[in-house]
Amino acid sequence: MAERSTSFGQRLGPALLDSALAAIIAFALFSLLLGLRTVDNVTGLTLQPRPVLLAVAVGIVFFGRLLLNLFVWHAEYPLTVPFAKLFSRAPFERRDLMVLGGTALAAAIALAASFIFGSAGVELVAGSVLAFLGVGIVRRAIVQLFPDLPYARILTIGGVAFAVLFPICAYLLDQIFHLGLHLRYMFDLSILVLTYIMLGWGLNIVVGLAGLLDLGYVAFYAVGAYTFALLATHFGLGFWICLPIAGAAAALWGIILGFPVLRLRGDYLAIVTLAFGEIVRIVLLNWTEVTNGPNGISGIPNPTFFGLPFTFRGDMTFAGFFGIKYDPLQGMIFLYYVILALALLTNLVTLKLRRLPIGRAWEALREDQIACKSLGINTTITKLTAFAIGAMFAGLAGSFFATRQGFISPESFTFIESAIILAIVVLGGMGSQLGVAIAAIVMVGGFEALRHTEGLRSIFGHGFDPALYRMLLFGIAMVGIMVWRPRGLIGTRSPTIVLDEARPIGGDLVREGRA
C-alpha cells in the first residue's frame, strides 16, 4: 500500500502540470468563442460575456484530464480495466470485482437518492451507469456459460426476427392492453433507422466491398426521390411502378457519375464524388421549372397494398377490404414493412453478390488494383457495377423516403447526409453487415432518443434543447469512436470464401483507399 501511495504522490505533480497545460489550451480555445457571445442589437452586434460557462468548460478540461492522468493513463492499475474486461473474455481479479461492485453500489445509492429527492439529472446518470453495468454483466455471463455459440449468427437471426415481429406485437399489445405506447413515434423512428440501415448497406457495397470512397452517395438518394416524386405528380404513377424506375434511374446516374472518376483513387475520388453530390443538390435547388426549387415537391402519394390505399374514405381501402376498423397506424406499419423488405433485399443481394465473380472482383479491387489488372480483371466494369448497384439501392431508398415524407426538397440531400451514411458504414466496421446495422441504430436511434430525454434538461436547465446539440454530439462520436476503435464497432467479419476453416478476418485486412 505504501509503495502505491508514494507512486501516486510522484505522479501527482506531473499530472497537475499536464492538466494545467490542457486547461490553458482550453482557455485559449474557448475564451472568445464560448466566453463571449455575439448578440444582435439595434445598433448592430454587441458582446455578452459568459464567464461562468467559460470557467465550467475550462474546469471540465482540467479535472477531466487530471482524473484521466491519475487513474487511467499513467496509473499502474488503470480504472478502466475492469470495465473493459466486462466486455471481453479476460479473467477477473479481486480488485476488478471491487471496482465494479463499488461503482454499482454508488450508482444504486445515487439512483435511490434521486428517487427520494426527485433529481432527474442524477437519475439519468446513475441509471445509465447501472444499465451499462447490467448489459456488461449479462453479456459476460452468457459468454462465460456458452463460450462457443455462433453469436454473430444468433444476433443476426434474432435481430431480423425482432424487426419482423416488432410492429405487429407492439400494435396488438397496445390495442389489447391499452398501454398507451407512443406507437406513432416508435414506428416513425424505426422507419428512419431502417432507412439508414438500407443506405448504409447500399454504400457498403461501394465503400466496404469495392473500396471506392464515395462522399456523394446522397446524390443517388436524391435522384431516386425526385424520380418518383416527378413521375407521381406529373403522370400519376404509383409507388410500386416507380420503385424499379427510380432504382434504374439512380443506377444510370451511378454509371454516369462513376465513369469520369474511374482513374481516381483514395482521397481524390472522395472529394470528386463530394463535388458531384453538391452539383446534383445545387441543380435541384435552382432548376425551378422541373424541381420547384427550394419549395420542393409535395403531394407525393403513399404506397398501396396491392392497390388498396390506407385512407379513411373511399370504396376500396385497406381497412374496408379486410373489414377492420380504420387506424392511421396501419399505413405506418405497412411503410415499416416496405422499408424492412427493401433493407433485407439490399442485404441479401450484397451477400449473394459477394459469392459471385463480380463480388470477388470487387474485393480484389479493394485489396490491390494493380494485381487485379494483372490478373485480367476488367477494372472499369468492376468499378462501374459497384457504383451502379450501390446507387440503385440509394435510389430505392430515396423513392421510399419520398413516399414516406410525402414532400421532398433539396434540403434533405445535403452533404451532411452523405457524411452520416459514410460514418455508419465506417463506424460499423467496413464490410460487416451486422456492424452497419448496429452503427445505424446507435447513431440515428440513439441521437433521436436524446431529443426526448428529460434528464438532460434538468442538468442543463430548462432552456436546453438537445436537438441543437445533436449534430455536435454526432461529430464528437464520429471522431471519438474512430480514435478509440479505428476498425469500427465490429472490426472483424467472416470471410466470403473459406479454404479449410472459417477464421474471422481482422478489419486491418479490409483495407481501402488504395483501390
Add this chain to the structure above:
Amino acid sequence: MAYFLQQLINGIALGSIYGLIAIGYTMVYGIIGMINFAHGDIFMVGAFIALILFLALLSLGVTMIPLALLIVLVLAMLLTAVWGWTVERLAYRPLRESFRLAPLITAIGMSIVLQNFVQVAQGARVKPLQPVVTGGYTLFEESGFTVTLSNIQILIVVTTLVLMIVFWLIIARTALGRAQRACEQDRLMASLSGVNVDRTISLTFVLGASLAAVAGLLYLLYYGVIDFYIGFIAGIKAFTAAVFGGIGSLPGAMLGGLVIGLIETFWSAYFTIEYKDVAAFSMLAIVLIFFPTGLLGRPEVEKV
C-alpha cells in the same frame, strides 16, 4: 472593358483569400497525404475569432483602425493556430499509423464538430460587422460604369503577398522548412535523421491554421457578414485551388487560388450567379480527372 476590369479586380481579391486557405490544404496534403477536411472550418473559426476580437476592441474603445487591424490579425492568427494544433492532436495524430481512410473520417467528424460548436456557441444567425476598412480609388469611368479599387481589396492583395513571401522564406530557408520538406519526401527517413516528425506535422497544422485565420479576417472585412457554414464551400474551393496548383506547392496554391477566384467571379458576372458553385465544383472534378498533378506539381509515381 470596364466591367471586365472590375471583375478582374474582384476576382483577384477573392482568389487571394482562396489561396491563403489553399496553402493549409497543400501543406498538410504534402506532408501526411490526407485531405484536412476540417481546414475550411478552421478558416470559419478564424473569421469568428476575428469578428469577436473586433467587437471586443470596439467596446474597449480602440478606434484607431490600423492598430485594431494589427491586434486582430496577430491574436486571430495565434488563437486559430491553437485550434489547428488541437484538431491535429485530438483527431489525426492518434490515427497516424492507421489505415488511410481513418483520418479522413475523423476530419469529416471534426468539420461537423467545429461547425456545430460555433453554431451552438454563437448562434446560427448571420453575423454582420460594420465596414472597418472603407474608401477606395476610382480608376476610370467608361460609358457610365466606374471601375473602383477599394482599400480593402488593396489590403487583401498586399497582406496575401507579404504572407506568401514570409511563408515561402520559412519553407525554403529555415530549419523548420527543411524538416517539413524532409517529412514530405520520406517520413521514416526524416525521423531516422533526427527530425521530430510529430512536432513538424503539428507545426504544419499551426502554420496552415494561422494562414486560414488571416483568410477568415480578410473574408470578414471584405464581405462584412459571416456564418458558421462559410467554411464548407470555401474549403472545397480552396482545396480545388490546391490541387489545381499542384498539391504540395506553395506558389501553386496561390496560383490555383487566383484561378478559382477568377473563374468564380467571371462566371457570376457573365453567366448565372446561382450556378457559381457548380462552376467551382465542376472545375474540381475536371482538374482532378484530367490534371491530377496540377500546374506546378510533381507527378506521383506509383510503385508496386
